[in-house]
Amino acid sequence: MITVIQLVYLASATCFVVGLHLMNSPATAGRGNLVSAAGMGAGVLATVLLIIRSGMITTTGWAVLLAGIAVGSVAGLLSARTVRMTAMPQLVSLFNAVGGGAAALVAVGDVLRGTGAGAPVALDVAIGAVTFTGSLVAAGKLQGLVPAQPVVLTGARAINLALVLVMVVGGVSLAVFGPNPLVTTVVGVAALAFGVTMVMPIGGADMPVVISLLNAFTGTAVAMAGFVIHNDMLIIAGALVGASGTILTKLMATAMNRSLASIVIGGFGTGDDSGPLTAEPTARVREVAADDAAIQLAYADRIVVVPGYGLAAAQAQHEVRELAEVLENRGVTVSYAIHPVAGRMPGHMNVLLAEANVPYSQLRDMEEANPDFARTDVVLVVGANDVTNPAARRPGTPVSGMPILDVDRAKSVIVIKRSMGHGYAGIDNELYTNPKTGMFFADAKAGLASLTAAVKTLA
Amino acid sequence: MITVIQLVYLASATCFVVGLHLMNSPATAGRGNLVSAAGMGAGVLATVLLIIRSGMITTTGWAVLLAGIAVGSVAGLLSARTVRMTAMPQLVSLFNAVGGGAAALVAVGDVLRGTGAGAPVALDVAIGAVTFTGSLVAAGKLQGLVPAQPVVLTGARAINLALVLVMVVGGVSLAVFGPNPLVTTVVGVAALAFGVTMVMPIGGADMPVVISLLNAFTGTAVAMAGFVIHNDMLIIAGALVGASGTILTKLMATAMNRSLASIVIGGFGTGDDSGPLTAEPTARVREVAADDAAIQLAYADRIVVVPGYGLAAAQAQHEVRELAEVLENRGVTVSYAIHPVAGRMPGHMNVLLAEANVPYSQLRDMEEANPDFARTDVVLVVGANDVTNPAARRPGTPVSGMPILDVDRAKSVIVIKRSMGHGYAGIDNELYTNPKTGMFFADAKAGLASLTAAVKTLA
Amino acid sequence: MLADLSVFVLSLLIGFEVISKVPVTLHTPLMSAANSIHGIIVVGAMVLAASVDTPLGYVLAFLAAAFAAANVVGGYVVTGRMLKMFRSRR
Amino acid sequence: MLADLSVFVLSLLIGFEVISKVPVTLHTPLMSAANSIHGIIVVGAMVLAASVDTPLGYVLAFLAAAFAAANVVGGYVVTGRMLKMFRSRR
Amino acid sequence: MHAELTVAVLRETEPGERRVALTPDGVGRLRAEGMSILVEDGAGAAAWFPDTLYLQAGADVVRRYDALRRADVVLAVRRPPPEELHRGQVVIGLLAGADYPDLADRGVTAVSLEGLPRTLTRAQSMDALSSQDNVAGYKAVLLAASTFARYVPMLITPAGTVRPAKVLVLGVGVAGLQAIGTARRLGAVVSAYDIRPETEAEVHSLGASFLPMSPIPTGTGVDGYARALTAVEEQTQRRELGGHIAKQDIVITTARVPGRTPPLLVSEQAVSDMAPGSVVVDLAASPLGGNVALSKPGTTLITDNGVTVIGADGLASTMPTAASTAYSRNISALLLHLMRDGDLRIDLKDEVQAGVVMTHDGAVLKGGQTNAR
Amino acid sequence: MHAELTVAVLRETEPGERRVALTPDGVGRLRAEGMSILVEDGAGAAAWFPDTLYLQAGADVVRRYDALRRADVVLAVRRPPPEELHRGQVVIGLLAGADYPDLADRGVTAVSLEGLPRTLTRAQSMDALSSQDNVAGYKAVLLAASTFARYVPMLITPAGTVRPAKVLVLGVGVAGLQAIGTARRLGAVVSAYDIRPETEAEVHSLGASFLPMSPIPTGTGVDGYARALTAVEEQTQRRELGGHIAKQDIVITTARVPGRTPPLLVSEQAVSDMAPGSVVVDLAASPLGGNVALSKPGTTLITDNGVTVIGADGLASTMPTAASTAYSRNISALLLHLMRDGDLRIDLKDEVQAGVVMTHDGAVLKGGQTNAR
Ligand SMILES: NC(=O)c1ccc[n+]([C@@H]2O[C@H](COP(=O)([O-])OP(=O)(O)OC[C@H]3O[C@@H](n4cnc5c(N)ncnc54)[C@H](OP(=O)(O)O)[C@@H]3O)[C@@H](O)[C@H]2O)c1
Ligand SMILES: NC(=O)c1ccc[n+]([C@@H]2O[C@H](COP(=O)([O-])OP(=O)(O)OC[C@H]3O[C@@H](n4cnc5c(N)ncnc54)[C@H](OP(=O)(O)O)[C@@H]3O)[C@@H](O)[C@H]2O)c1
Ligand SMILES: NC(=O)c1ccc[n+]([C@@H]2O[C@H](COP(=O)([O-])OP(=O)(O)OC[C@H]3O[C@@H](n4cnc5c(N)ncnc54)[C@H](O)[C@@H]3O)[C@@H](O)[C@H]2O)c1
Ligand SMILES: NC(=O)c1ccc[n+]([C@@H]2O[C@H](COP(=O)([O-])OP(=O)(O)OC[C@H]3O[C@@H](n4cnc5c(N)ncnc54)[C@H](O)[C@@H]3O)[C@@H](O)[C@H]2O)c1
Numbered sequence A, B: 001m002i003t004v005i006q007l008v009y010l011a012s013a014t015c016f017v018v019g020l021h022l023m024n025s026p027a028t029a030g031r032g033n034l035v036s037a038a039g040m041g042a043g044v045l046a047t048v049l050l051i052i053r054s055g056m057i058t059t060t061g062w063a064v065l066l067a068g069i070a071v072g073s074v075a076g077l078l079s080a081r082t083v084r085m086t087a088m089p090q091l092v093s094l095f096n097a098v099g100g101g102a103a104a105l106v107a108v109g110d111v112l113r114g115t116g117a118g119a120p121v122a123l124d125v126a127i128g129a130v131t132f133t134g135s136l137v138a139a140g141k142l143q144g145l146v147p148a149q150p151v152v153l154t155g156a157r158a159i160n161l162a163l164v165l166v167m168v169v170g171g172v173s174l175a176v177f178g179p180n181p182l183v184t185t186v187v188g189v190a191a192l193a194f195g196v197t198m199v200m201p202i203g204g205a206d207m208p209v210v211i212s213l214l215n216a217f218t219g220t221a222v223a224m225a226g227f228v229i230h231n232d233m234l235i236i237a238g239a240l241v242g243a244s245g246t247i248l249t250k251l252m253a254t255a256m257n258r259s260l261a262s263i264v265i266g267g268f269g270t271g272d273d274s275g276p277l278t279a280e281p282t283a284r285v286r287e288v289a290a291d292d293a294a295i296q297l298a299y300a301d302r303i304v305v306v307p308g309y310g311l312a313a314a315q316a317q318h319e320v321r322e323l324a325e326v327l328e329n330r331g332v333t334v335s336y337a338i339h340p341v342a343g344r345m346p347g348h349m350n351v352l353l354a355e356a357n358v359p360y361s362q363l364r365d366m367e368e369a370n371p372d373f374a375r376t377d378v379v380l381v382v383g384a385n386d387v388t389n390p391a392a393r394r395p396g397t398p399v400s401g402m403p404i405l406d407v408d409r410a411k412s413v414i415v416i417k418r419s420m421g422h423g424y425a426g427i428d429n430e431l432y433t434n435p436k437t438g439m440f441f442a443d444a445k446a447g448l449a450s451l452t453a454a455v456k457t458l459a
Numbered sequence C, D: 001m002l003a004d005l006s007v008f009v010l011s012l013l014i015g016f017e018v019i020s021k022v023p024v025t026l027h028t029p030l031m032s033a034a035n036s037i038h039g040i041i042v043v044g045a046m047v048l049a050a051s052v053d054t055p056l057g058y059v060l061a062f063l064a065a066a067f068a069a070a071n072v073v074g075g076y077v078v079t080g081r082m083l084k085m086f087r088s089r090r
Numbered sequence E, F: 001m002h003a004e005l006t007v008a009v010l011r012e013t014e015p016g017e018r019r020v021a022l023t024p025d026g027v028g029r030l031r032a033e034g035m036s037i038l039v040e041d042g043a044g045a046a047a048w049f050p051d052t053l054y055l056q057a058g059a060d061v062v063r064r065y066d067a068l069r070r071a072d073v074v075l076a077v078r079r080p081p082p083e084e085l086h087r088g089q090v091v092i093g094l095l096a097g098a099d100y101p102d103l104a105d106r107g108v109t110a111v112s113l114e115g116l117p118r119t120l121t122r123a124q125s126m127d128a129l130s131s132q133d134n135v136a137g138y139k140a141v142l143l144a145a146s147t148f149a150r151y152v153p154m155l156i157t158p159a160g161t162v163r164p165a166k167v168l169v170l171g172v173g174v175a176g177l178q179a180i181g182t183a184r185r186l187g188a189v190v191s192a193y194d195i196r197p198e199t200e201a202e203v204h205s206l207g208a209s210f211l212p213m214s215p216i217p218t219g220t221g222v223d224g225y226a227r228a229l230t231a232v233e234e235q236t237q238r239r240e241l242g243g244h245i246a247k248q249d250i251v252i253t254t255a256r257v258p259g260r261t262p263p264l265l266v267s268e269q270a271v272s273d274m275a276p277g278s279v280v281v282d283l284a285a286s287p288l289g290g291n292v293a294l295s296k297p298g299t300t301l302i303t304d305n306g307v308t309v310i311g312a313d314g315l316a317s318t319m320p321t322a323a324s325t326a327y328s329r330n331i332s333a334l335l336l337h338l339m340r341d342g343d344l345r346i347d348l349k350d351e352v353q354a355g356v357v358m359t360h361d362g363a364v365l366k367g368g369q370t371n372a373r
Helices: A004-023 A026-054 A059-082 A085-112 A118-143 A156-177 A183-200 A204-228 A232-255 A258-268 A274-282 A290-298 A309-314 A317-329 A349-356 A368-373 A442-455 B002-022 B026-054 B059-082 B085-112 B118-141 B156-177 B181-200 B206-229 B231-257 B260-268 B274-282 B288-296 B308-314 B317-329 B346-356 B366-377 B446-459 C002-018 C024-051 C053-088 D002-018 D025-052 D055-087 E024-032 E051-057 E062-070 E101-105 E120-126 E126-147 E174-185 E199-204 E229-245 E268-272 E320-338 E350-358 E364-372 F024-032 F049-055 F064-070 F100-107 F121-126 F128-147 F174-185 F200-206 F233-243 F270-271 F318-338 F351-356 F366-370
Strands: A302-305 A333-338 A364-365 A378-382 A412-417 A438-440 B301-305 B333-338 B363-365 B378-383 B412-417 B436-439 E006-009 E038-039 E060-062 E072-078 E092-093 E109-112 E153-155 E160-162 E166-169 E188-191 E252-253 E281-282 E298-301 E308-311 E357-360 F006-009 F034-041 F060-062 F073-078 F090-094 F109-112 F153-155 F158-162 F165-172 F189-193 F250-253 F279-282 F301-304 F308-311 F357-360
Touching: A004 A026, A004 C002, A004 C024, A026 C053, A059 A085, A059 C024, A059 C053, A059 F357, A085 A118, A085 A183, A085 A204, A085 B308, A085 C024, A085 C053, A085 F060, A118 A156, A118 A183, A118 A204, A204 A232, A204 A258, A204 C002, A204 C024, A232 A258, A232 C002, A232 C024, A290 A317, A290 A412, A290 A438, A290 A442, A290 E364, A302 A317, A302 A349, A302 A368, A309 A317, A309 A442, A317 A333, A317 A442, A317 B317, A333 A349, A333 A368, A349 F153, A349 F174, A364 A368, A364 F308, A412 A442, A412 B118, A442 B118, B002 B026, B002 B231, B002 C002, B002 D002, B002 D025, B026 D025, B026 D055, B059 B085, B059 D025, B059 D055, B085 B118, B085 B181, B085 B206, B085 D025, B085 E120, B118 B156, B118 B181, B118 B206, B156 B181, B181 F109, B181 F270, B206 B231, B206 B260, B206 D002, B206 D025, B231 B260, B231 C002, B231 D002, B231 D025, B288 B317, B288 B378, B288 B412, B288 B436, B288 B446, B301 B317, B308 B317, B308 B346, B308 B446, B317 B333, B317 B346, B317 B446, B333 B346, B333 B366, B346 E153, B363 B366, B412 B446, B412 E126, C002 D002, C002 E199, C024 C053, D025 D055, E006 E062, E024 E038, E024 E051, E038 E051, E038 E062, E038 E072, E051 E060, E060 E062, E060 E109, E072 E320, E092 E126, E092 E320, E101 E357, E109 F109, E126 E252, E126 E281, E126 E320, E126 E364, E126 F128, E126 F153, E160 F318, E166 E174, E166 E229, E166 F006, E174 E188, E174 E199, E174 E252, E188 E229, E229 E268, E281 F100, E308 F270, E320 E350, E320 F158, E350 E357, E364 F165, F006 F064, F024 F034, F024 F049, F024 F318, F034 F049, F034 F064, F049 F060, F060 F064, F073 F318, F090 F318, F100 F357, F121 F318, F128 F174, F128 F279, F128 F308, F165 F174, F165 F233, F174 F189, F174 F250, F189 F233, F233 F270, F318 F351, F351 F357
Parallel strands: A302 A333, A302 A378, A333 A364, A378 A412, A412 A438, B301 B333, B301 B378, B333 B363, B378 B412, B412 B436, E006 E038, E006 E072, E038 E060, E072 E092, E092 E109, E166 E188, E166 E252, E252 E281, E281 E308, F006 F034, F006 F073, F034 F060, F073 F090, F090 F109, F165 F189, F165 F250, F250 F279, F279 F308
Antiparallel strands: E109 E357, E153 E160, E298 E308, F109 F357, F153 F158, F301 F308
């Protein structure tokens, strides 16, 4: 029987791996989540059998267990169902907190029974507790309950050092002298405090990375819990999350152009120093990366490309046609909206697009294109600026009175340009700060090429 | 001490994983091999300590062991150093044979000592022995010592079934009734025989896939040996090779347009039926896949593209420029050699390449291009046929007397066309059967696009 | 303990391998998926509940069970919701 | 035995994950690399040699050691030679 | 004025002028705004717009005299004889070329498209100079290529390999840019040069190369136009250009400076250094001189060393359908811009009107005095 | 014969013929083979090859009389007057157009490039028909585009959007293919049609579309040429084409059948159904009729409905440098092919010679009798 249960555990762990594997591509991600959930279900069922078979559990134990599970499940389900899409990250962080908390409690329970063994217990308690408070603070920052700006206490460095010291000394003593409720409590409290002091000085913009890091922490804590209660499934699943979470954290930090070290150590010491500097200019523009833009494009039905002088300057006409072809092969409808004064000479865009062999049938002039934007999923603006500037609709600007391409009527907009730089008319473009708009900062040629590559990787 | 050794074992196993991981890209493959070798060295050293510490080994044992290792190492080193590149596959197969043999012997030794435990022993012996003879036969076929054609014995199916039955019954009896030298011997002998009868009916063209499969078998046998002698490192390394070898086998079969099942089952029953049919026409042409062509191109210094009517027919001018750009960005020198009558009208290629914005400076006419072919690493012939046909140099053919592009003077040639179809002159092209030439059968547009994609994946 | 360590190390390796080149847009769902997986600590909570018999123990077990269950259930549902965004086409 | 099985299964999973999208040209070197790795059976041969004391046992041990050593040494050298082909540039 | 504005379209009288100020398409557009349109018979014939098309579009086809007599507004390409116009009438066209007092004296309101403030974004649809220059730049390349005795693109054929023609475009305004684009389309190797530094990026954006020349300080003058160079600067420029010109197969010049004679860029020496069979097209050729020493507007001459020098004059008029279609769009956009509540009302506070209205109520206004271009 | 072969290059006498049979480059090539070259003074002038270049290349520039008197071989583009040639002399050129007896009677060996077996791969470098047709196809598009009163490419500008011109090419041989390629370069939307079925793929290979027409059985005749259609087939074809032609802006016809008058593809009705301003270029125009009902070689006429019909005649000669350069390559390749050990030797067993040698030793040979084209 135990063997069967162990085999089920192994199967569950395998499900987690396969599930995560499938999550690597949007096409199979849904299936991956189901496989992983199935593994979870099997693991829990096997454990029910295990504790029934062991016969050790008291009736109160059952009641407590079932009550706890019921309360937790309902809370989890409700919050997960009702939360707005934009509040997802804080919710994930909360789940993370409770997961870490649970892992720490398992170790604490083990210590109470006097069986908790050495290093794993200490690690479990410390990591779990740090995760618990750290995740709560992170969720609070995202939700606005805790100030999103980096909060640096005076003497933060000293406090942090002291807390780390307490955890290390306590942990070593637990590992060497065996279970001790008092030491465990001290370590746990220090860890709880450290979770707060660690996350507080980190700015809100870095929170997604921090949450991912805490996620990896929880995984590690769970693996430690597995050591504590000698359960392979917990070790495997925990280590899996710990490792993949770490890689993911690194990927996320890279995608945001931040180094992991600078985020965490920045938090440790002087606070998120680069944050406030970059916060101002980019505060209101949403930046997107190639992969995200690619997914938006690949899963759209209708796309309109708006070329401008930047396309010509980058000589990216071949790249834009190639992207369009790849998208069309996926079944996306692609057309080009050409503003009469796009570029620097009459017909500038025509010369370029003809050179790249873009079929004439895909070219729309402004009169044809404008009524269709409302039915367009994504407008891809490539190096165009003035010809899309909604400021033209108001009097008093240099472009006032010029009819523009109404790209802001589309469901979403992706703009490829190198910077927030101005166009010919030398004025800011309100399109770029529109919440619908994602800015993909790149040279048009290189940017389009990376979009094409990214679209091709999607199944 | 034992703990340290175990940790070293774990580290060794990790090295194998990391090593294989690094082998996924040509850029890091060399490092991967070193990491893996380091793991191997550490594992062996740890084992030396282990057997010294255990103190059980006799002096004779030492002598035998060292002698064996010395003999094997020298044999392995010499053969590996001196073998011609073209004979590598058979050598790998031989190493595979001895590896499988060694794994089987470990189990046999265990049985002799009376400790060999159940299913793993049976599996180890059976799989190891099958691999031993199977790999020898495969090597023999490649080397020409055993006929490469599928050899089907009368009653092959019955014999195979009988052998499998013997192995299964013997294995079950070993698993149920514990170690028994006689049964072990019977299983071993049946497995040895089965290795021969399994591989004999498979055609020479499928041998690389079979070797890969046998490789995965050896891995599995080694993992079983790990179970037998309770050594985690063996289990990990063996399972790693077993699993990755299986995937690799599948990939290889797919790349060769064969299904794994049809190869093995074809061998089981009626022999390699599709082999003889396709053997004739393709016997003398070497087919290459996109990934291989891409590696050849990516690691070349000088490439000359020879466009022909097929490029025009496929309207692949943009794709060829794109590939050239990607290669140039890697530092490859790319030029185009334009034969005066390439295509179907004077200047046909010029019209196309100009449309795709290929810089004039890269275009060479025949007089300029011909002297340079000898210094060219790879010529990429895209949909050109007659203008490269060496038959023009001999009298008596429809193209005789026409000066051609001397692409056969280059170090290697890759030809993209859809089939072995003829060009305008309607005659066979001897270039295609030149051993230097790799044929990449594809529509020019799609083929070039996949080459570009493949080159991009190379670091 | 040593066997557990092997398992731990091997699982770490799998974790590293499995997250290969992930598109940025999947980062959040993947994080969420990993998050749900560590909900497996619910098994730990169950084992804990099966081994305690003091009031403090029950409190711990209750908390651990509730926390873990919230993690599991909420985690999978949230991940599922996130992934629905990708299911619009094909 | 069960712990060994966990280790086995996890290693299989790693094996599957690690060979992701491999270019066809690397198939042969990779096969060769995998081939060298199963040369680790030399450890088995060593353990065998340490535990035998009969002539037959010595023969077995000798053969196993020789076979395995040939596998290891030859495997790595051959793989190294194959990989040299890729080292011409950068 | 009356409830309905009456607009007349005249047949152009200047010899060789094949354009028409309003196309049948433009008739439809103006009629939709409540105007009534009179078209002189045969006005569009030379631009391939027969009278029948005007009738179909809802215009009245009438004799010249009737059209002039009844019209509130006269649309023309080039300036009609002042004596044909009457007091209170508004005439719109490319009227520059002479002084305005005669028009003012007759009490005619003269609106000239040449006065349009071109940097004004919203005025771009009225910019006839751009639209006509665009035609000219395109046509100049066709003309040069047809005159050139060799292929423009590169061709590798059994009868030998021909190298692509080298084309140099001097002056990269609207016409120059279009010339670059068209020459590139034909497969030429194109280089270009202008004194305004911003043109370098524009030239590259069309895949052509910019001539490496020693920089001239601040070549940009007012309103995005070039400034006139000093005599010394001009001479240096010519000398340096000479070396480049000798290597070209085709040279197309388009350089102009507002209110001045065009700068002399290609000296006689430079032309005589070119290879026999080369072609030079001077789009700036004017009676007062052009960018090329030998060019005379409207004449093609072949030098002793076999270089064909084409003094292009009104190339837009040689592509009358395209030129008229664009012009008709420009002029109707301007006319509609002048309208306030269904009536034409002159309002010099309007930036556009301040530029284009040359005479009004018997006076020559600022625009007419500076005599833009 | 003497040790050194003497080759003369004549100035062409036919009016409007600007080509020359051998360029200075060709002079160098032949001299390298040990020939001595006489060039009539001014022979290359019209093709922009002044006498000085010939002198530099090592030719003797002499009077016509001297050249004819001293030459063993006379190179020409078109047939020189037979009375100028003397017995034993070899004349090479595009000699067809009249019968050969007069040349045979004078004992002249006539070698005509028109007789070349064109399907012979190794003869491609001598194929003057191809090289000259290639020039003509290219030039036909430039001519049509310059004549056309609108833009050829699509342009979206502040003065409106212009749709690309629709170009139809009828007859997709060498000239037709080059016309397609050139029109596509200029940005036209190109369709084409030919009765040889293999042309469909060739048309697509240039990015143009093939006209959907009911198929004509086996339009391919001998040697890769088209066969003549029956009267009924021709009529069906014309009727069906008519519908397509009416929608075109530019039509370029190149259809020919060896030894026949060119097929009539564009009827008078079809032309009158075209829109005013359209342009038709008939490359097959000949005194006996061309592909277009109204076309006369060498004349441009404008129909009542405003369609310009250009009867192109010798377009290659209007691009004399390119045409001569290619022709010079072709003719020198053929001359070298006729040489055996430094001497010119007629050998009718040679496949090429059997095609090109029209008269020899006073007799009209097979090639001359069938009078290819
Ligand atoms: N068509 C005509 O005839 C004509 C003639 C003269 C003037 N104009 C004027 O030109 C303007 C045309 O509007 P438009 O929207 O086409 O262009 P635009 O307003 O000039 O904007 C071009 C944008 O392209 C970006 N860019 C430049 N190089 C780039 C590169 N390599 N890669 C990616 N992006 C690049 C620039 O932003 P970053 O620097 O941030 O990359 C810039 O904001 C109008 O104002 C029009 O009035 C037109
Ligand atoms: N240039 C001229 O003026 C002219 C005029 C007339 C004739 N020719 C003759 O045409 C020939 C030209 O030689 P060439 O080498 O350019 O061409 P070719 O000898 O005609 O060969 C073209 C090759 O392209 C392949 N192909 C066709 N479609 C393809 C596609 N979609 N993708 C990939 N490959 C495709 C075909 O093989 P698969 O079917 O196997 O794909 C074919 O063998 C010469 O014989 C020349 O004499 C030339
Ligand atoms: N607002 C708009 O969007 C818009 C529309 C049309 C034109 N424009 C701008 O108006 C400006 C003038 O255009 P244009 O075509 O009427 O110019 P133009 O006809 O006055 O002159 C043609 C070109 O000649 C150049 N030039 C003058 N002297 C020269 C010299 N000595 N050497 C070399 N080049 C010399 C000028 O710089 C100019 O580029 C340009 O900047 C153009 O982009 C703007
Ligand atoms: N060996 C070579 O490489 C080589 C070299 C040059 C030409 N060629 C071939 O020679 C052949 C003839 O070429 P050409 O340019 O001298 O041909 P051509 O001048 O004789 O005729 C031009 C075209 O008109 C077409 N035509 C005739 N009657 C027609 C009708 N009723 N309707 C429509 N089209 C009609 C013909 O099919 C031909 O394509 C072609 O196949 C060409 O590819 C081969």
